[in-house]
Structure formats: structure tokens, C-alpha cells
Amino acid sequence: MPVSSCTNLSVSEQAVLKKFVRQVLNNAVIDKSLILPSEPQSLSLLAPGACFVTLYTDQQLRGCIGTYVADQPLWLNVCRYSYYSACEDRRFTPIAKNELANIRFEISVLSELAPIANAGEQALLTQLKAGIDGLLLKEGYRSAIFLPSVWQALTTPSEFLQALKLKGGWPANYWSQDIELFRFTTFVIEGENKNS
Structure with missing residues (x-):
């Protein structure tokens, strides 16, 4: 189906x-x-x-x-x-x-999850559409997701991403090429x- x-x-x-x-x-x-x-x-x-x-x-x-x-x-x-x-x-x-x-x-x-190529944190920050994109991060056993509604409280891509990393148990300044990235809308x- x-x-x-x-x-x-x-x-x-x-x-x-x-x-x-x-x-x-x-x-x-x-x-x-x-x-x-x-x-x-x-x-x-x-x-x-x-x-x-x-x-x-x-x-x-x-x-x-x-x-x-x-x-x-x-x-x-x-x-x-x-x-x-x-x-x-x-x-x-x-x-x-x-x-x-x-x-x-x-x-x-x-919506369906759309994979984003991991070209680094800076590249992701430039791609994120504030107020529109939801974001899922996955690495190993860790994952974290924010709905687009979270942009109401965290208004910049940098704030949004740092808070999402903290939610998933990563340090705010952490980045790895192994992180899988997915965007979606609601x-x-x-x-x-x-x-x-």
C-alpha cells in the first residue's frame, strides 16, 4: 500500500x-x-x-x-x-x-524523508529552510528529530541544528561524516x- x-x-x-x-x-x-x-x-x-x-x-x-x-x-x-x-x-x-x-x-x-548528502555542517546550514524543513539526524544507535514547528523557538539554522544535536546526545559542536541527514515537511x- x-x-x-x-x-x-x-x-x-x-x-x-x-x-x-x-x-x-x-x-x-x-x-x-x-x-x-x-x-x-x-x-x-x-x-x-x-x-x-x-x-x-x-x-x-x-x-x-x-x-x-x-x-x-x-x-x-x-x-x-x-x-x-x-x-x-x-x-x-x-x-x-x-x-x-x-x-x-x-x-x-x-512527508517522506528526503536524504541530504552529508557535505559537512556548514553545507547543511546553508540548505536548511527555516520554518519549512524538519530534520532527522542518525548515527549509529543515536538519532534525533525536530519538526518544522521547532523553528518557532529556534529561529536560525545554527540554533536549530545545535539544539537537535544536543537532543540526540551529541555535543553541540560535534560533526561526523557518518551522520545521516534527512529532511521532511509536515x-x-x-x-x-x-x-x-
């Missing part, structure tokens, strides 16, 4: 994914488990798709987990990573019932909090 095209989701398909996120979050908080909704009919949502689900409360990050591997149907990944972001992001305590109404979320559907579906 072909990978889901992240830019071809209709308004109704986006609405289905937003509904699924809300259902999963409600069940996660109330039942403390991942309860999947019924499988959708849409071929785009049944196609494999990589995604991240990011949760916010009052503009503050509250959870963000996902995958860059499109090995499961998009709808299933959206549901799974909604649950993981709410309950298993080790940086935060699990979402509590009294927070549910104020949770805002973003579903970032990833299609973002925003879900407002229930009080909006």
Missing part, C-alpha cells in the same frame, strides 16, 4: 483524525488505557503514515511523541501517539482529567481546546 500523501487529506478526513484524538485522550484519562475507535473507511487514513502528536496546555508543551517511520496506517499512528503523548512522555506527568478541556493539540503528518492539523 502506498504511503499516505500528507497534503491530500480532505477537511472531513482531518475532522475524523481530530475526533479520534479527542476520543483517545478522553479514554486515556478516564480508563487509563488506549482504546481504539472503529477503523475509518477513508483510503488516505488507512494508508501508512508517519506522524507526531503534540499536546499543549495554555501554550505550554504538555507532550509530544510520534514516529518518522510510515509502517502503520495513519489513523492508527495518530491514535497510538495521542495516547503516548498524553500518558507516556517521560518529560511530563500524565494528562489529568481536569486538564482535558484545556488541551490543544497538533497532528503533524510527515502537514499540521490543529485541534483547539474545548473552551475555544
Whole structure:
């Protein structure tokens, strides 16, 4: 089955994914488990798709987990990573019932990863498109990924890359010809909090 095209989701398909996120979050908080909704009919949502689900409360990050591997149907990944972001992001305590109404979320559907030739750090910095490119670094057992939304906080290519290296466990000034580089874009579906 072909990978889901992240830019071809209709308004109704986006609405289905937003509904699924809300259902999963409600069940996660109330039942403390991942309860999947019924499988959708849409071929785009049944196609494999990589995604991240990011949760916010009052503009503050509250959870963000996902995958860059499109090995499961998009709808299933959206549901799974909604649950993981709410309950298993080790940086935060699990979402509590009294927070549910104020949770805002973003579903970032990833494009296919496009390899970038490793011609050195300076070459990469000149190629990065601020605000557009997401970036994945891989070397050995280490990897780190930033979504394009991270550009809102880290506005220059140098800041973006240094922070990504630190996230992956490399020193900020580290570089190696063995680092594999991949860029991607995202299609973002925003879900407002229930009080909006």
C-alpha cells in the first residue's frame, strides 16, 4: 500500500483524525488505557503514515511523541501517539482529567524523508529552510528529530541544528561524516481546546 500523501487529506478526513484524538485522550484519562475507535473507511487514513502528536496546555508543551517511520496506517499512528503523548512522555506527568478541556493539540503528518548528502555542517546550514524543513539526524544507535514547528523557538539554522544535536546526545559542536541527514515537511492539523 502506498504511503499516505500528507497534503491530500480532505477537511472531513482531518475532522475524523481530530475526533479520534479527542476520543483517545478522553479514554486515556478516564480508563487509563488506549482504546481504539472503529477503523475509518477513508483510503488516505488507512494508508501508512508517519506522524507526531503534540499536546499543549495554555501554550505550554504538555507532550509530544510520534514516529518518522510510515509502517502503520495513519489513523492508527495518530491514535497510538495521542495516547503516548498524553500518558507516556517521560518529560511530563500524565494528562489529568481536569486538564482535558484545556488541551490543544497538533497532528503533524510527515512527508517522506528526503536524504541530504552529508557535505559537512556548514553545507547543511546553508540548505536548511527555516520554518519549512524538519530534520532527522542518525548515527549509529543515536538519532534525533525536530519538526518544522521547532523553528518557532529556534529561529536560525545554527540554533536549530545545535539544539537537535544536543537532543540526540551529541555535543553541540560535534560533526561526523557518518551522520545521516534527512529532511521532511509536515502537514499540521490543529485541534483547539474545548473552551475555544
